[in-house]
Amino acid sequence: MKTGMLVQAQLISYWGAIITYVITFVMLVAGYVFKKDYLLTKTSLGIYLGLALHSAGLGFRWAMTGHGPYVDFVEVVPADAWIAMAVLIVLQWKKPGLKVLGMFILPLVFLMLGFSVLLEQSTESMPLTYNTLWLYIHVLFAKLAYGSCLVAAASGGLYLWKSSHRQEGNGLLGKIPSLDSMDELGYRFVAFAFIMLGIMILTGAIWAHQSWGRYWGWDPIETWALISWFVYGLILHLRFTLKWKGKWAAWLAIGGFFLVLFSYWATPFIYRTIHEHIVY
């Protein structure tokens, strides 16, 4: 296929995914608000269909560039959105009660995807430093880390929402797992994110050492990633030592997620960083 056709196919797939995600989100909200279980049941179909279209879009992009979605923003954003959806699917498969997390994750995903289709669909050459196995290891752990941060924050959001209402009833609030469960889930994902962020930083350091001869260079993205790791370490210390659980933990998980978003997405726009993909 020619490049132009691949771009078209990619955009059509992404738009299809966006529309599917939006419809699924509306069904999810309507199902919970109007207590229509059949709508909730149908949302799984929407999520799978959306993810299939989303995956096809990523595939077309991959075929066009010849490399995975890790070089420039226009491919990294949809890939991260894909990870968020994959995490949602795994969670609701393991615990059907967590389907409600979709109310937080779906809007984020269709906004991310919508943002990426509005960007110029140009292709960047793959930097020569990317020619290493460490790229895949580093990116894998980065995605796992950000996925975990997202789930921890979504759990925190649900916790705060549920805890702000005295009576659960059998409507939407009743469908959300208990406060203790949400708190425990949030904690587990904060801990998991801490480990994944640690491995991401370590593999990045090894890669940097292999490519540039230094494992740490105080580059803005490196420094912000370290700040994120420290913050997740602080959240865990606060939980173990000062017993900051429940609402405090929920707010911290949400704050941590925004910090991670900033570290990952905003820093290349604010700072001059070596992570802007050096092409020799």
Next chain:
Amino acid sequence: MLRRLGSPKLAIGLLLAVTLSYMAGMTVPQKHLLSDTDFKRWLAEHDLIGPVADFIGLTHFFNTWWFGLLVFALTINTAVCTWQQGVVFRQKLKRLKSGGNRPTIVGKLPTASIEDFLEWAGRKGYRFNSGPLAVKSGWGYAGSFIFHLALLVIVCGGLISFLFTVRGEVQITEGQAFTGQLKEYRKVDTGRLAKVSGEPFVLGVDGVEVDYPQDGDWPTKFKSFIVEIPQGAPVTRREEVTVNKNFYINHYILYMFKFGYAPAIIVKENGVEKFAAYTQLGTIRNKSAEIYRGNLPLGNNGEYIDISFLPNDPKGSRPYFPGNPQVTITLFREGQEKAVSTTLGVAETKELGPYTISFPEYRRWAGYFVVKDPGRVWVIWGGWLAVLGLMVWFFIIPKSIVVKNNGSYTVVEGFTAKYPAGFQEELQERIIASGGEALALYPRPQGEE
């Protein structure tokens, strides 16, 4: 005192202080990421905040005394905490082995089923060596200790790097050698206790190659070949070096990161040779153009010549391939006044003002980072140890089972600190399957801690 030094509350305070310092430092440009000119421009543009930020060290925060002090305090806190974690690990393990914890599950087994039960427990990894108690994964308590110990290893590695690292940049022309002398580096940074004084090796570059895609100008790979030449001996090693494929020798690592052209230029004045060498030209390479330029001072009243290398003149579509290489040489007088210019092909000689310029041939040069960092091994292995510690901390959960014969029946108790999913269920299921009865005690009744 010691307890206070290692207290988790102090750790929280210090972690917060270090994190906020990082954040504050990242709100202003960092000196090492900017050129001197850009940094001075930033200071001039922010005449109020800039000098204050620079004075208190925010523009180079990780090199300031106060940040060093914070990291030092956090290291002491971590060191004491590590020691305490070691003590706690031993205490917890002892408690687990003595059955001193509150059971998570209790059950009663008919005494006749005890053999079956013990066999099952053995298959599951519980070892009853002597006595009624078996422990599984007791070392899971060591996770926190391992993690904190690893942080100390990383900090030690960072300190070693800070003190002893040598990191320089060299550009070696094809056919020329490098011996690690200070004068050979274009730029070199050394740790506080490191010095550059030449190395007992001689390295040469005997080729620089660039690969291109069939339909494009952008290099897919560039590589050089480094040879090791022991003093007075023939070449012993020849290795390809490219991005991510480095050359290791005597604790040094050479990282190739760029390449360029080095035309041989001979300058004569009144028949006397003033200059004769390969001139490594700087390379400005972007998507639309490649420019190879450099200049050479001639020493006469501020005169210098500007040299531009044209690999394929007239310009073709693939200028990286030298098809008809030429150099354009321009003579500048003091005050950057352009005097005269000429273009030479390979093996040509021309007059340029009072000078005679020859261009006999050209070669390529390869640019390398030359790094000796004795701290890197500590940091990287410390990092893996930290990951191991975290994995153990969060995923390896110590458990124990006590089996006590009470005459007509046997009491089984299961202990674990973190109530992992499946432990109670597994044990309960087994006891019931053996004809006994069991009661899971977790989650605890409300109001009971």
